[in-house]
Amino acid sequence: MDDHADHTRKPRADAVRNRERVLEAAKAVFNAGGPEASLEAVAKRAGVGIGTLYRHFPTREALFEAVYRREVEQLSELAEQLKNAKDPVEALRRWLRSGVEFVATKKGMMAALALAVQSGSELHAFSFERLTKAIGSLLDRAVAAGEMRADISPEDLLRAFFGMCYVHDQPGWQATALRLLDVFVDGLRVQPPGKAKASSSKTTKPATKRKR
Amino acid sequence: MDDHADHTRKPRADAVRNRERVLEAAKAVFNAGGPEASLEAVAKRAGVGIGTLYRHFPTREALFEAVYRREVEQLSELAEQLKNAKDPVEALRRWLRSGVEFVATKKGMMAALALAVQSGSELHAFSFERLTKAIGSLLDRAVAAGEMRADISPEDLLRAFFGMCYVHDQPGWQATALRLLDVFVDGLRVQPPGKAKASSSKTTKPATKRKR
DNA sequence: CGAAGATACGGAGGCTTCCTCCGTTTAACA
DNA sequence: TGTTAAACGGAGGAAGCCTCCGTATCTTCG
Numbered sequence: 001m002d003d004h005a006d007h008t009r010k011p012r013a014d015a016v017r018n019r020e021r022v023l024e025a026a027k028a029v030f031n032a033g034g035p036e037a038s039l040e041a042v043a044k045r046a047g048v049g050i051g052t053l054y055r056h057f058p059t060r061e062a063l064f065e066a067v068y069r070r071e072v073e074q075l076s077e078l079a080e081q082l083k084n085a086k087d088p089v090e091a092l093r094r095w096l097r098s099g100v101e102f103v104a105t106k107k108g109m110m111a112a113l114a115l116a117v118q119s120g121s122e123l124h125a126f127s128f129e130r131l132t133k134a135i136g137s138l139l140d141r142a143v144a145a146g147e148m149r150a151d152i153s154p155e156d157l158l159r160a161f162f163g164m165c166y167v168h169d170q171p172g173w174q175a176t177a178l179r180l181l182d183v184f185v186d187g188l189r190v191q192p193p194g195k196a197k198a199s200s201s202k203t204t205k206p207a208t209k210r211k212r
Numbered sequence: 213m214d215d216h217a218d219h220t221r222k223p224r225a226d227a228v229r230n231r232e233r234v235l236e237a238a239k240a241v242f243n244a245g246g247p248e249a250s251l252e253a254v255a256k257r258a259g260v261g262i263g264t265l266y267r268h269f270p271t272r273e274a275l276f277e278a279v280y281r282r283e284v285e286q287l288s289e290l291a292e293q294l295k296n297a298k299d300p301v302e303a304l305r306r307w308l309r310s311g312v313e314f315v316a317t318k319k320g321m322m323a324a325l326a327l328a329v330q331s332g333s334e335l336h337a338f339s340f341e342r343l344t345k346a347i348g349s350l351l352d353r354a355v356a357a358g359e360m361r362a363d364i365s366p367e368d369l370l371r372a373f374f375g376m377c378y379v380h381d382q383p384g385w386q387a388t389a390l391r392l393l394d395v396f397v398d399g400l401r402v403q404p405p406g407k408a409k410a411s412s413s414k415t416t417k418p419a420t421k422r423k424r
Numbered sequence: 425c426g427a428a429g430a431t432a433c434g435g436a437g438g439c440t441t442c443c444t445c446c447g448t449t450t451a452a453c454a
Numbered sequence: 455t456g457t458t459a460a461a462c463g464g465a466g467g468a469a470g471c472c473t474c475c476g477t478a479t480c481t482t483c484g
Contacts, residue, residue, distance in 0.1 A: 012451055015461060038441060049463030054443065117379055152395060160392045163375025167329060180372045180396075183364060187399025224480055227432060250470060261434030266472065 019056050021046040026067050027108070035064065035111040061115060065126065068112035072127045075102055079134035088142035089189065095138055096161055096181045100174060103165045110168050117162045131158055148188050160184055231268050233258040238279050239320070247276065247323035273327060277339065280324030284339045287314055291346035300354035301401065307350055308373055308393045312386060315377045322380050329374045343370055360400050372396055 025046035029037045039060065043053040057063035078098055085091040103109045116127035136154035143150045164180045167173050237258035241249045251272065255265040269275035290310055297303040315321045328339035348366035355362045376392045379385050 009452060009459080012460065014451070018462085039443090040441065043463095050443080051445085051463050052461075055461075058443095060442095118382070149395075152391060156388050156392060159379050159388060160376065160395075163378045163392075164372065166375045166378050167371050170330070176368050176371060179364060180368060180375075183361075183372075183399040184392075184396055185399065186403070187395040187397065191398070221430075221481065224431060226479070230433085251472090252470065255434095262472080263434050263474085264432075267432075270472095272471095 015056075018046070018048050018052055022048060022053050022056055022063075023066060026063050030064070030067060030111065031107045035108070035114075039063075061124070064108075064111055064115055065124065068106075068108050068115075069126065071102065071106050071109050071112055072116065072130055075099060076130045076134040079138055083137055083141065088138065088145050089147050089185065092135075092138040092142055092148075092188075093182070093185050095134070096185070097178060099161055100165060100177045100181070103168050104174055110165065113162050113165065117159055135161075142188075147190060149190050152188060227268075230258070230260050230264055234260060234265050234268055234275075235278060238275050242276070242279060242320040242323065243318070247320065247326075251275075273336070276320070276323055276327055277336070280318075280320055280327075281338065283314065283318055283321055284324055284328065284342055287311060288342045288346040291350055295349055295353065300350065300357050301359050301397065304347075304350040304354055304360075304400075305394070305397050307346070308397070309390060311373055312377060312389045312393070315380050316386050322377065325374050325377070329371055347373075354400075359402060361402050364400060 022042065025048075026042045029042045029045055033041070039053060040050055042063075043050045046053070053063075057066065075098070079095055082091040082095050085094070103113070112127060113131075115124045116131050118124070132154045135157050139148065139152070139154055139157060142148040161181070164177045164184070165173075167176070170176075234254065237260075238254045241254045241257060245253070251265060252262055254275075255262045258265070265275075269278060287310070291307055294303040294307050297306070315325070324339060325343075327336045328343050330336065344366045347369050351360065351364070351366055351369060354360040373393070376389045376396070377385075379388070382388075
């Protein structure tokens with residue numbers, strides 16, 4: 001495609017190469033040393049000056065975002081697939097469980113989630129939106145089917161999920177997280193009609209009208 | 213040998229005074245600047261050399277623990293009082309809500325909780341035990357009354373609570389946390405007998421026998 | 425009271441990391 | 455091949471962590 005209006009030079013080859021190197025090094029270093037690892041170490045491993053690293057990724061978070069974009073995308077695509085499942089509640093549950101597995105497997109996933117959940121920088125936008133949408137689509141389906149209460153937002157759920165995974169470096173955390181998520185999903189189901197216990201709404205002003 | 217072992221010298225007055233000063237300064241600095249605040253700043257505010265600070269509190273965590281011991285105790289005493297409430301489920305719910313308020317008010321509370329939850333250092337022992345016991349007593353009562361499922365441990369619940377509070381520096385976090393905790397408590401209630409939906413046990417091997 | 429010894433003080437200094445700034449190098453384009 | 459915009463890289467200042475040890479101060483006991 002010939003772009004005449006575009007006066008942009010072709011990006012320099014060394015720039016592209018270095019960017020890639022830094023990404024790869026960062027992946028390795030972060031996976032090994034956690035999200036606090038030294039950026040200078042990353043630069044050294046990439047065989048690149050610290051200045052170059054900072055030029056490509058002005059902040060630690062920018063680098064994180066770039067490194068874990070793929071993970072976030074995978075998780076979010078999984079939601080897409082699960083939308084075809086019959087039971088919407090089960091689908092949501094399964095997504096959450098897969099999320100736990102992700103965190104367990106990909107060592108940097110937690111950092112990616114932290115970025116997505118901790119709104120603050122501009123840079124988290126991508127992850128946040130992507131994951132919120134993923135959860136939202138599953139949640140909406142369950143709500144639409146009348147199986148789940150409607151007063152929890154996708155953001156809330158994302159935060160809950162993150163919270164459950166937060167202790168991801170303790171011995172039994174995975175089992176714990178799965179248990180907690182199950183409890184949480186149970187709590188999300190609409191209370192059986194007729195015999196509602198109206199538990200929480202007794203002490204809280206309902207954030208949303210409950211079943212009219 | 214005459215073991216008048218307990219013939220310890222009286223602790224030096226300046227040492228006691230300085231310890232107190234450091235604690236006070238730390239409280240102020242941590243509440244203002246968060247748990248990452250500079251220890252040198254603490255020392256300066258206390259009018260004390262950095263060496264003195266480190267002698268009294270060899271690690272950042274030790275200092276934290278000392279600063280927030282009181283807060284943890286308060287929270288834990290609250291549980292004691294709530295044990296007298298009629299409705300055990302409601303008591304638990306209230307405790308959790310108070311916890312959220314604590315975190316909202318005392319800015320360093322999160323750090324104290326983090327220490328309590330993240331088992332790891334030796335130093336967290338006190339907080340962890342204290343809070344686990346607090347939650348445990350409320351939880352047990354609810355379980356004994358047949359109102360709550362028995363497959364969640366106090367540690368699990370503590371972690372869940374912590375997780376819900378984790379995003380404690382976002383705009384609406386407090387409302388979110390309260391909502392999430394409500395959902396969670398709902399999920400903790402035993403499913404209404406006779407008409408059980410057996411939601412989670414369908415996909416998970418039951419951690420505990422459910423009422424069959 | 426006054427000396428002796430134990431204890432605590434404080435901050436210099438070595439180390440690590442962060443991040444910026446700018447002189448030098450190099451790839452793209454004509 | 456020359457021009458020039460873009461990228462490189464690392465020196466260096468700022469800040470924080472933590473240790474070490476000479477000096478100051480407190481407690482004890484004769």
